[in-house]
Amino acid sequence: MSSLNQVALSLSAISFLACCSIAVGADEGLFAEAYRDVPMPEGFRVEASQEGPVFADASGMTLYKWPQHKLRNGYSGESPGSPACYEDVLTVTAGLMSPYPPGIRLPELDERKSCADLWKPVKADEGAQEVGEWTLVERRDGSRQWAYQEQPLYTSVKDQEPGDVLGGTRRRFGGDAPAKRVPVGPPSLHPPGFLIRSSFNGRMLATDRSESIYSYDGDTAESTSCFADCLAKWKPVLAPSLAREQGEWSLLERSPGERQWVFRGKPLYTHILDSGTWSQQGSDEPGWYNVFTQVADSYPSRFKPQHTMVGDVLADSDGKTIYIYHCGEDSQDQLGCDHPTETQVYRLAMCGAGDPERCLEYWPYVLASDNEQATNRTWSIVWIDPRTGRFAAAQQEDALRVWAYRDRPVYTFAGDSSPGDVHGGGTGEWRGQRNGLRAIMLRDDFFRGTL
Amino acid sequence: MWTCHASGLTFRVVLLSGLLINPTVQAGESRIRNRTISYVMTDLFWSVYQTEDARAECPKGFNDGPREQFQKLFPDYESLSVEETQLAQEIQTWHPNTEPDGFDFFEVEGELSWGLNLDGKVSANDFTHPDGTLGIDNEVYRAVGCIIGFRGPDGVEYIFQNKAILDEVYNRMMIELTEVDSLENDDSVVINLYRGMDRLLTDATGQKVTAGGTQRIDYRWGESLIRQFAGQIVDGVLITEPIAEMIMPWQNLSVPSIHVFRDARFQLDLSSEQASGVLAGYADVDTWYYQLIRNDSTHHLSNGQISGISLYKALRRFADAYPDPLTGENTAISTSLDVKMAQVFIVHRDSRAGE
Numbered sequence: 001m002s003s004l005n006q007v008a009l010s011l012s013a014i015s016f017l018a019c020c021s022i023a024v025g026a027d028e029g030l031f032a033e034a035y036r037d038v039p040m041p042e043g044f045r046v047e048a049s050q051e052g053p054v055f056a057d058a059s060g061m062t063l064y065k066w067p068q069h070k071l072r073n074g075y076s077g078e079s080p081g082s083p084a085c086y087e088d089v090l091t092v093t094a095g096l097m098s099p100y101p102p103g104i105r106l107p108e109l110d111e112r113k114s115c116a117d118l119w120k121p122v123k124a125d126e127g128a129q130e131v132g133e134w135t136l137v138e139r140r141d142g143s144r145q146w147a148y149q150e151q152p153l154y155t156s157v158k159d160q161e162p163g164d165v166l167g168g169t170r171r172r173f174g175g176d177a178p179a180k181r182v183p184v185g186p187p188s189l190h191p192p193g194f195l196i197r198s199s200f201n202g203r204m205l206a207t208d209r210s211e212s213i214y215s216y217d218g219d220t221a222e223s224t225s226c227f228a229d230c231l232a233k234w235k236p237v238l239a240p241s242l243a244r245e246q247g248e249w250s251l252l253e254r255s256p257g258e259r260q261w262v263f264r265g266k267p268l269y270t271h272i273l274d275s276g277t278w279s280q281q282g283s284d285e286p287g288w289y290n291v292f293t294q295v296a297d298s299y300p301s302r303f304k305p306q307h308t309m310v311g312d313v314l315a316d317s318d319g320k321t322i323y324i325y326h327c328g329e330d331s332q333d334q335l336g337c338d339h340p341t342e343t344q345v346y347r348l349a350m351c352g353a354g355d356p357e358r359c360l361e362y363w364p365y366v367l368a369s370d371n372e373q374a375t376n377r378t379w380s381i382v383w384i385d386p387r388t389g390r391f392a393a394a395q396q397e398d399a400l401r402v403w404a405y406r407d408r409p410v411y412t413f414a415g416d417s418s419p420g421d422v423h424g425g426g427t428g429e430w431r432g433q434r435n436g437l438r439a440i441m442l443r444d445d446f447f448r449g450t451l
Numbered sequence: 452m453w454t455c456h457a458s459g460l461t462f463r464v465v466l467l468s469g470l471l472i473n474p475t476v477q478a479g480e481s482r483i484r485n486r487t488i489s490y491v492m493t494d495l496f497w498s499v500y501q502t503e504d505a506r507a508e509c510p511k512g513f514n515d516g517p518r519e520q521f522q523k524l525f526p527d528y529e530s531l532s533v534e535e536t537q538l539a540q541e542i543q544t545w546h547p548n549t550e551p552d553g554f555d556f557f558e559v560e561g562e563l564s565w566g567l568n569l570d571g572k573v574s575a576n577d578f579t580h581p582d583g584t585l586g587i588d589n590e591v592y593r594a595v596g597c598i599i600g601f602r603g604p605d606g607v608e609y610i611f612q613n614k615a616i617l618d619e620v621y622n623r624m625m626i627e628l629t630e631v632d633s634l635e636n637d638d639s640v641v642i643n644l645y646r647g648m649d650r651l652l653t654d655a656t657g658q659k660v661t662a663g664g665t666q667r668i669d670y671r672w673g674e675s676l677i678r679q680f681a682g683q684i685v686d687g688v689l690i691t692e693p694i695a696e697m698i699m700p701w702q703n704l705s706v707p708s709i710h711v712f713r714d715a716r717f718q719l720d721l722s723s724e725q726a727s728g729v730l731a732g733y734a735d736v737d738t739w740y741y742q743l744i745r746n747d748s749t750h751h752l753s754n755g756q757i758s759g760i761s762l763y764k765a766l767r768r769f770a771d772a773y774p775d776p777l778t779g780e781n782t783a784i785s786t787s788l789d790v791k792m793a794q795v796f797i798v799h800r801d802s803r804a805g806e
Contacts, residue, residue, distance in 0.1 A: 098753060309672055310621065353542045
């Protein structure tokens with residue numbers, strides 16, 4: 001059974017919504033992650049997004065923070081209460097990543113943007129008052145910027161519609177990845193002892209020790225069929241004695257004094273034989289499924305899950321693994337370089353030694369056929385100029401119509417000759433995290449969901 | 452009485468029972484069950500013969516790495532661009548060639564090496580084993596022996612690739628010896644190669660792997676890794692026939708990669724609790740190289756003074772097998788890995804542990 005089917009089945013039993021949830025996406029409108037109401041200043045709201053509930057400005061644009069991130073030779077991002085994203089156009093590298101030293105001239109200086117050009121500070125009106133965890137921080141020009149939990153807030157120029165999260169992600173990223181921008185939102189509405197992991201497949205429920213959580217087809221909110229031998233493999237997620245039912249969360253008394261958490265009508269378990277914290281091996285058992293608070297937008301219909309030695313990847317109709325390019329500059333502002341509106345110097349170096357023709361040969365775009373149409377905001381079809389890698393007008397001669405994930409084109413790798421090959425994963429600087437390509441994983445048991 | 456679901460789950464319950472019931476082994480008792488004994492890999496290092504001061508094998512010293520090469524190539528880097536410096540080096544790393552890079556490469560010049568005689572010949576280019584065996588084929592050692600990162604105990608490759616074996620599951624390789632009559636002498640055994648899917652059994656420190664653990668076989672994602680081959684045990688040493696093509700999943704720093712070995716063979720000292728020795732064969736050169744640079748960023752390579760740019764040229768120069776039918780250039784290079792394994796009970800899909 002494919003991962004996608006498993007996700008769909010796991011949601012099939014959902015029958016009620018929590019008090020504070022809002023529709024998300026065109027595909028899965030019914031299922032959205034509930035959140036805890038928090039006081040907000042006037043003019044802000046909560047939007048549903050692929051990354052869960054997010055705060056948005058008056059026009060619905062997602063708010064982001066830029067938390068401090070430890071890099072090899074120092075820190076980037078913002079410490080609490082201290083804006084660091086300004087109007088200066090940086091000209092040299094910061095040397096935050098070894099072995100290359102600081103002070104090297106950054107590319108395409110004549111058109112380089114400042115941090116504040118790309119990340120608009122969320123400015124406060126003159127009479128704005130702090131509310132709850134929303135505070136005001138002072139920028140160096142004396143203006144005031146909104147902050148949440150002391151992290152200054154920004155919008156991304158990449159986001160165009162309410163609910164877009166094209167500027168950043170809540171996905172887990174490695175220590176050598178750029179200091180990423182992260183969508184900010186209200187806390188998810190779940191009891192203590194749980195967390196929600198952003199993954200390619202959606203927002204997946206886990207214990208606060210990052211153990212995957214499962215539910216079983218044959219259970220109901222009032223009864224479980226997992227007793228005796230079943231408990232040798234499946235461990236009920238038990239609730240503390242003071243726990244109370246709330247919203248989508250209820251309790252099942254397995255035996256006197258022993259209560260099991262129930263989410264959306266299904267008792268919850270961990271799988272004792274999962275081999276690691278990100279393992280989803282339990283979902284290989286018939287009738288058992290991982291639990292999602294919301295699923296991701298569906299990928300194009302001609303793509304499919306592909307079994308490989310490293311897990312399940314997303315593949316095209318020929319079974320070729322699909323990759324996405326990641327890039328962040330070694331500058332103090334850690335600007336992105338993986339979007340067609342950004343410099344292509346890094347990508348062209350990696351995919352074709354600087355030669356666009358070689359890039360097209362080694363890392364071809366995944367082309368969209370004339371009759372294919374995008375059905376959601378996550379998977380779009382864009383026009384690309386193959387010589388520059390930048391967006392092109394639809395009528396431009398030689399422009400390619402290609403599939404894009406989160407507004408970034410996706411690729412296959414010429415070095416993958418058979419279905420199941422993943423020979424391109426990790427290509428590029430910092431194991432593909434900063435200037436390189438990584439496979440899109442549907443089941444990532446081995447590598448713990450790292451982008 | 453409550454039972455666990457439908458009948459479809461029945462066999463899995465049996466499997467689980469096998470997994471959880473660790474066959475009890477008394478001290479000194481043989482761990483062979485039904486003429487079968489298995490071992491799981493716990494240590495894996497490229498075989499690098501080292502003398503204390505390295506003068507015998509590396510009389511010219513050790514090679515420079517990316518950091519040193521960058522300083523020599525770009526003393527005025529502050530007047531240059533990212534494209535002219537950093538990306539120029541990364542392009543050469545990711546799109547390597549065999550043209551000279553302007554740096555002297557220090558290869559191993561000593562006569563001794565660990566490894567096996569893979570081609571059955573003794574030629575001028577071969578090494579001699581420290582035990583006196585002639586004809587040792589290990590050209591990877593010739594290439595990496597004078598690079599600090601590949602030398603123990605502090606080299607970056609030496610440390611990290613082994614740490615990943617303890618910490619990860621992607622590379623959980625194991626061998627199952629069947630039709631075993633004796634661990635001392637047996638002229639015919641059949642060996643199965645599998646990937647396991649469970650954590651290793653360790654002592655309380657979590658670092659020392661102990662015998663007697665249990666492993667399920669990864670049939671879901673590891674089926675393409677399964678091999679079966681023949682061998683014999685002579686005076687307590689397992690010697691296997693060459694495996695035509697063996698894929699070794701390799702993990703270092705969270706990037707999934709592989710090595711492809713042709714004519715691979717194990718030579719392992721066996722005991723009831725462990726196996727140790729070498730795995731030797733011909734590694735596909737490009738796969739070997741891209742495994743290294745995909746797993747290790749230029750930063751990690753720098754810590755081991757490993758210039759991918761220079762090393763690729765050496766690997767191609769020293770490649771000694773499987774010529775390309777079109778160009779005549781060798782595509783594979785002889786190599787050897789030091790291997791240690793701990794005895795383990797393998798749980799099959801359809802049987803109880805140890806059976």
